[in-house]
Amino acid sequence: MMKTKLMTLFMLIPILATSLFQLPTITHASELNFAVEAVIPENQRDKTKTYFDLRMEPSTEQTIEVNLRNDTDADVTVEPSVNTATTNLNGVVEYGVTKAKKDSTLPVNLTDIVTVQKEVTIPANDSVKVPLTIKMPATKFDGVLAGGITIKEKDVATDKKESDSQGLAINNKYAYVVALILNQTDKEVAPKLVLNDVKPAQVNARNVINANLQNTQAAYVNALDVVAKVTKKGSSEVLYESSKKNMQMAPNSNFNYPISLNGQKLEAGDYTLSLKADAKEGNWSFTKNFTIKAEDAKKYNQADVSIKKDNTWIYFVIGLLLLVIVALIIFFLIRNKKKKKEEEERRKKAARLRKRKAQRKKQANQIKKNKE
Numbered sequence: 001m002m003k004t005k006l007m008t009l010f011m012l013i014p015i016l017a018t019s020l021f022q023l024p025t026i027t028h029a030s031e032l033n034f035a036v037e038a039v040i041p042e043n044q045r046d047k048t049k050t051y052f053d054l055r056m057e058p059s060t061e062q063t064i065e066v067n068l069r070n071d072t073d074a075d076v077t078v079e080p081s082v083n084t085a086t087t088n089l090n091g092v093v094e095y096g097v098t099k100a101k102k103d104s105t106l107p108v109n110l111t112d113i114v115t116v117q118k119e120v121t122i123p124a125n126d127s128v129k130v131p132l133t134i135k136m137p138a139t140k141f142d143g144v145l146a147g148g149i150t151i152k153e154k155d156v157a158t159d160k161k162e163s164d165s166q167g168l169a170i171n172n173k174y175a176y177v178v179a180l181i182l183n184q185t186d187k188e189v190a191p192k193l194v195l196n197d198v199k200p201a202q203v204n205a206r207n208v209i210n211a212n213l214q215n216t217q218a219a220y221v222n223a224l225d226v227v228a229k230v231t232k233k234g235s236s237e238v239l240y241e242s243s244k245k246n247m248q249m250a251p252n253s254n255f256n257y258p259i260s261l262n263g264q265k266l267e268a269g270d271y272t273l274s275l276k277a278d279a280k281e282g283n284w285s286f287t288k289n290f291t292i293k294a295e296d297a298k299k300y301n302q303a304d305v306s307i308k309k310d311n312t313w314i315y316f317v318i319g320l321l322l323l324v325i326v327a328l329i330i331f332f333l334i335r336n337k338k339k340k341k342e343e344e345e346r347r348k349k350a351a352r353l354r355k356r357k358a359q360r361k362k363q364a365n366q367i368k369k370n371k372e
Contacts, residue, residue: 107252113136142189150175198212206261220251224277
């Protein structure tokens with residue numbers, strides 16, 4: 001039996017637009033056995049917000065709290081964690097746990113300056129406050145550090161026999177995510193986009209060309225619209241294109257913007273990407289040449305589930321095999337018919353020989369009788 005697989009789903013809370021950027025706010029999740037509320041401190045920049053948006057000085061230390069409430073009749077154990085905000089391939093800011101690597105331009109990683117206990121038990125029909133300690137770096141910075149506090153229920157081990165009897169199972173796990181924004185100055189920082197690598201890849205087993213967009217500044221990119229076109233190098237004919245509106249990028253983050261091939265095969269060669277990005281904070285235009293290698297094209301084309309495979313050679317082989325089979329059948333039929341004919345002739349010849357032999361014997365007997 002296959003082992004039980006877990007699929008983690010985060011309750012990524014509705015997006016709330018502000019004058020500077022968009023952030024998540026807390027909502028209740030009926031799928032969870034607990035509720036979460038941020039305890040807003042005095043140095044909150046906007047006390048109407050339900051997430052943390054704190055002004056702190058360099059080298060200062062502060063403890064903030066989130067209140068966890070358990071309305072069930074059993075104890076609930078949760079696992080808090082802190083994560084730096086990232087941007088996913090859909091152009092959505094992720095405040096929860098992701099597999100994204102730290103961006104090269106990130107001045108400070110929240111996981112390095114915010115600590116929280118790894119496990120908390122909330123008694124039945126009770127609540128607890130979980131402290132998080134923030135130690136701001138000594139170096140002063142402008143803009144914001146963005147991330148989130150993820151609170152997820154600890155996995156409960158399932159009975160192995162039950163799992164084995166059920167075979168493959170998928171369990172959905174939900175979590176609360178509370179945004180955490182840290183700021184030191186009032187100086188406004190404008191985001192800046194750069195285009196990094198452009199290369200073939202796959203999303204959900206389908207060919208794409210990924211254009212890696214990076215926001216190198218400690219500021220959000222909001223209402224981001226992207227139009228991307230791919231041509232052969234030196235040509236104006238558009239081979240592939242993609243557009244998407246109203247995306248967002250986290251401060252100091254990057255993501256691969258995918259340009260789908262819509263079932264077309266990747267072909268080796270030299271290409272040019274033209275990409276325009278329009279956002280609330282600015283406009284950017286990029287042109288970049290890139291190469292698709294033959295081995296990459298072959299690898300991705302073979303794995304792409306949307307490409308209609310050319311089965312002509314299979315039909316040819318099947319047809320050839322059918323022809324060979326028919327030819328063999330005809331050959332054996334003719335050979336059998338010939339053998340039957342030869343056998344019939346042999347029998348007839350043998351019969352004639354026996355007849356002549358009998359006649360000669362009869363004649364001999366007659367001659368002998370006449371002599372007597």
